[in-house]
Amino acid sequence: MRVPLGWLREYIDLPASADDIAERLTMSGTEVANVIRVGSEWDRVVIGQVQTITPHEHADNLFVARVNLAREQVTLVTAASNVRAGDVVSVVRAGGRLAAGPRVEARSFRGVQSNGMLCSGDELGISPEKQTIYVLEADAPIGANLRDYLGDEVLDIELTPNRPDCLGIVGIAREVAALFGAELRMPHVDQPNDGRPAGDVVRVFVDDPDLCPRYTAGYVNGVRIVPSPQWLQRRLHLAGIRSISNVVDATNYVMLELGQPLHAFDADRLQARTIRVRRARANERLTTIDGVERVLPTDALVIADAETPAALAGIMGGSNTEISEGTRRILLESATFDRMSVRQTSRALRLVTEASKRFDKGLDEELPPFASRRALALIRELAGGSVAEGLVDVWRPRDALRTIAFTADDLAALIGNAYAAEQIEDVLRPLGFALERDGERTTAIVPSWRDDVTDKADIAEEVARVTGYDAIPTTLPRGELPSPADDPGLRWREVVRSALAGAGLQEVMTYSLIDPYAVSKLDAGAPFPATGPDEGTIPIHNPMTIDRSRLRTTLLPSLFATVAANLRYQNRVLLFEIAHVFLPPLEPLPREEQRLAIAMAGRRSPPTWNADTAPIDFYDLKAAVEAAFRILHVPLILADAANVPWLHPGRSAVLRTTGDDRELGHLGQVHPRVAERFEMEGMEIYAAELDLDALMSLAAEEIRVRPLLRYPAVERDLAIIVDGRVSHERVAAAVQAAAGPLLEQITLFDVYQGAPVPEGHRSLAYSLSFRSPERTLADDEVATAMAAIEHAVTAQLAAHVRGR
């Protein structure tokens, strides 16, 4: 909301500079986002009176004006055609300017020297007109500096939704009065009437009092619709409202002043001079004053005459009853509407107006008669006519005003700062609270416009904010600490994060919403493009874009997109993300599972003079996954995975751990067709995704150390030639089983294919370390074990030991 200080001054003697007022308002909860200074940059802009205005002899469309500036006269050339002799205008003299930037210079237009410039209202920032010269009031002081006459400062205020009382300038004035200890002056509302009761002229029926708690109607006979005087137009302009005509401007002026929206109907166009406040009927239509014909939602509250809708209650009037030049009699509405109803209709029609912005916050039911009388006084002043006596007022007065009992100790206990009784009164009385004191106890009667104040805590806020939060001391809580309830999952997750970063992966964070086809892109066997959206992802009801319209059930699509984007600048990309996925069913709430996903592609090492130039392969990925398992002390078991749709069928594995059947996730090379769909055609991408919650639930909290063995180990090397489809893990397991407990460690140190190893076979070379916890091993004990190993691998795996 915009508050010109020149207007604010009507209700309060300004106690400080604009900046100081803005600062105190902001600190107390009424945020002043900006102070707009009208005229602060005007230089040599003065008021002049046009003596003569004549067409330029040598130029069509130009005029030459002689302008009296009191102490001198100047000649000016203008293109505007609205200037008449005798008009009082604004002149930028040569060398002056209106705003930062180039100055106005004296220059010649086809032989006529122009010593400055006449200004439009838009150039001055005081009215919207761009094409015409702004003509001031006839009594403006000739020769005076324009800034002294029209300069102003405007507070640009961002209100919080709890303070609809501040949606009028008087509300802001009340705040300033309380903050600075100044006196508030309410505007005058009394005017003579013609003695004919309004109720004799107009009739009001409220069919839906739940949506319209109060409806008042005033009546004026014999108005003349003309433009408003300039002071009024300028005030509306500075406050951000367009001037229409005297009567409409009067209603808008009072809305800006008091926060109560009003609407003036052409009374002659209301059938039977009747107002009926009711819900819209099915398929009822109304053309609003913005010229749009609207089909009214059936629950919408309308202001109708005896038959048809004449306005959308609290939002916008209809063009059929609009004030026009020929209007002579007006019915003035000042009412209170249910905020939820206004909000719903405004949203349904996507129509937000100055009125709806106020009504949907909830307005004071006490305000409409006062606002109506205020507007009627202004209309009579601006448009003439005779005002009917009183108002038609349909209202079932609500309960008595709310009271809140409190003590100074109550406030101190909440705020942590002691406030004296006088200090509390000095805050609350200027804000409109009536106070009754009974010893320690004070009862505050909450003013009708402060529906937000319901509790002692609200009283405490009023006192604390007006006296300033900076006055509150800073202390630390002294109470006992809650009993510890450590969530191990939170700690393990951070441990995994650090381990993966330490293993060379960069953490990323990607959006939780994905497109409806993202998951089906992961199925290498499914058609692409997909024939329909994913069945298994939960849709967002009101997505911003189709790309972000589903809750993700896997981190992979976002991670692949991130890999693809980074491969444009990087030749190696190793990423991981830990985040929630959202698994159906939707109700009562989706199951949220923490996943860990890893993706890598490109060179194993950054390029440098001595780098490993090999590309990343499966075993780099496996090492990263192992790092996560190892840090949690969970043994990792991999097995060939069958039918993981996003993985290369020959390079994919399922993740498990010992003694547990659960599949924790998958890893492998991304299927080339899937890589292509994520714009990584021809790249080898390796990726893993696993259920981190499940993995962390297996984490070993306690680590038991084994004693270090004193006896020496005996080392033997062994190369086993075996069919290429027999896995290392099977060979190692057979070796370990045959060797028994004396085989302390088995390390694979070479894998070889090619001559002299037969086609389809490979040689797996192991280094074996035998040790006994009890004694130094004898050679024949080791020889026996080696023989057992050889026998076992020959018999069980159709393998043979190299060199035999």
Next chain:
Amino acid sequence: MAAIDVALRGLTDRALLELTRAGDRSAIEAWRTGYLGRSGALSLHMRSIGQLPSEERPAAGQAANAAKDTLEAAFAARQRELEEQALDQRLESEHIDVTLPGRPIHTGGLHPITHTLRRILEIFRDMGFQVAEGPEVELDWYNFQALNIPPEHPARDMWDTFYVKPPSILLRTHTSPMQARIMERTRPPVRVVVPGRCYRYEGQDASHEWMFYQVEGLAVDKGLTMADLKGVLVAFARRIFWPEIQTRFRCDYFPFVEPGVEMSVQCPLCRGEGCRVCKTTGWIELLGAGMVHPRVLRNVGYDPDVVNGFAFGMGAERIAMVKHGVDDIRSFYGNDLRFLQQFT
């Protein structure tokens, strides 16, 4: 001088001269064999002493032993000298270019928001707060109604909301729903911080992002005051930024607190001098806070006449932005490695 002395002197002089000419290990070994070996010149000389008259033998023997000591000492010195020379030569030949880049360690890194969240949580843990997390898909009840924001309340405009199933299921717009969830399942005292992802139906620009991380704080106990809230927040600001940082508290409105607070801090980028980021005010709005609204306490079965609480909520991105001079919030979830790797 007796002939044998002359001979010994000659032998010694010759030996010392030859030793200086022996330029490598094999040459000096040959020299040692030639003079000090079993059949070397000095041994022969010593054996010849036996033929001398007995009265001359002791003196000749002494002289010979002295000569032997001299030659052995000279040998040892020469040997050390040659070893030193050889080492010097080897070291000289092993020169490397120290300016070549170090062999890379394949370091990864954590996301800047992870760094920021860890720092924030660490500070509050030190002040006795526990850490809890909650669901990102949330019930309207917890996200709004339990927080004193009924349906169609005008304050709902403060949070543009993604709905999953209107009106009951939505993407949480803040971490505040955990206030009610935590209070429902525990009794005071409560001191907890809640990090997590939040979502708002909001267009993106340099300072707005539809997905972000928030950290919610909640303390409920007998006798808690707004002064305690200020104390905790000032302590936080001093640790996350610097010890002398200025803080400012103003009244603000959030339906679930009363009184409501907004804390600003001296702009960390210009240290209060005024810059583009703080719009020349010298202040940065850092977080919203307040005393837990009595209706929120009643909604979870707490008695506001017995306990008070305070709550606060801050955006992790905003803190990361002002700490690191990040001028576009979209950088965080754009995941360009050239950005992310600056934090490792």
